[in-house]
Amino acid sequence: MRNSVANEIKKIAKIDETLFVIAGDAGLGVWDDFKDSKQFINPGVNEQLDIGFGAGLSLMGHKVIYYNIAPFVIMRPYEFVRNDVCYQELPMILIGTGSGITYAPAGVTHYVVEDITLASTMPNLDIFSPADPVEAVECFKYAYKSQRPSYIRIAKNGEEKIHKDELDITKPIFIHQSNSKHILILHGSIADEVSKILEIVEINVVSVPMLTSDFNWDVFLNDFDKVFTLEEHFINGGFGTMLRDKVDKKIYKFGLKNEYIHKIGNRDYLRKYYEIDGKSIGRKIKGMI
């Protein structure tokens, strides 16, 4: 996802000289062929400055992209994002890599399992969690055209493509359609657990990369009996919570337990430990329908 989005940014930069990238001392190997451009700066390790500096450029008409590891995009400079970007209604694009527990076992400082909670407190900030490189590029294209601030949380590089063609990221995107009365809604890179889930239980599966669109969820969910959500984020305060607040229907949420993670292991290990891996989710859903 990371390189797909970066390549799209570099492509647009050639035709839009207002586009400007700020990389907070992150992205080695991603920006090497762009770092000498006048449209790029690495101001060092100072996230408050990065956001304020970007807001200043944005005030002057630049389409500013701030790229960093996700904890340093929303959490560290939260008040600068709130005051300088969102309150000032500037269409900056914030891109955070290493969403969820991608960088396990880096430790909690490098996990972002509460960023949706924080981002959702800013009323005009659009939030995107793409599931694959195709969705990631479409999310960026949407944010690039948008006049609102955007936060795109992506995992890393090398994820397999789930989709082939361009798609509408403002609506649920079917990954698997079945005759089941039930539906599983995925937000973000945890979509790579789908095949293991489907080995255990037959269910409709959609990816929802943009959770702040005007999509009419009540009408869509009327067609289904039980609705499940799955995300690599704290279970309380994430996508499932936001969806539950939007609709009348009961939502069964799956996600990480709200606790600081002291368990050491890679992302797949921690997904199993917290029972959000494909097999665990498949078994849980099977037992509930």
Place this chain on the structure above:
Amino acid sequence: MKQIATNIRKNILHIANLAGSPHVGSALSCTDILATLYFEILNLEEYENRDYFILSKAHSAMALYATLYEKGLLSKEEMEGYYQNGGTLPAHTDRLTNPYIEISAGSLGHGLPISLGVAHALKLKSSDRQVYVLMGDGESQEGSVWEAAMLAPHLKLDNLTVFIDRNNLQGYGRADEILSYEPIDKKFEAFNWKVLRVDGHDSQAIKEAVEVQSDKPKMIICDTTKGKGVSFMEDELIWHYFVVTDEIKKKAFAELEEVSSEK
């Protein structure tokens, strides 16, 4: 210029009285800096090609509103709608309220990072327009100020001039008793800024400091007195918070008019 500054001070006291709002001392402290900027320095002839003034110590927003009114860039109704229910202008700035209010601010340490972005954008389009920023002295305790202090010389932002309103009275007392920022001049010099120091109530000295040529970003430390112009408010911490009653306003106006008529 002194008459303009006196008018601005009266505007500040007038809206502070209407509103019952705090921060009068802070606004009076930077009045001469704003008067000099708006009437002697800023080029605002073409809006699209203007100089930029960024008020980072936005708790002094009353001084900006009072100056914009005096300059004819804000109507009386807009100025008097300050801090009122259903009014026009908040206690700290909201850039959507007027085209000459460049940023939304109030939380300290934000104006300088934003101003670097504005100055860099002007450099990118080879514009000769200038960016001026006004910070509080207590504000220099914010970490983001020093992040920006590092980057500005690195980007060679010689189109950036920062004023520090050094009245040595922050929210809870003397800065040098709470957390000293001194020697502020040497600190910014060490960060590769051009640093000048002036009497912040001397318009000519401020103007001359602005005119000093430098290929570095410039810091002008303005030694000021909080509450300047009204004797019983001068250098008194309480005027960070106290409101201007009708009686106080009358006394303050009388002083300002007396001084004005002596000239």
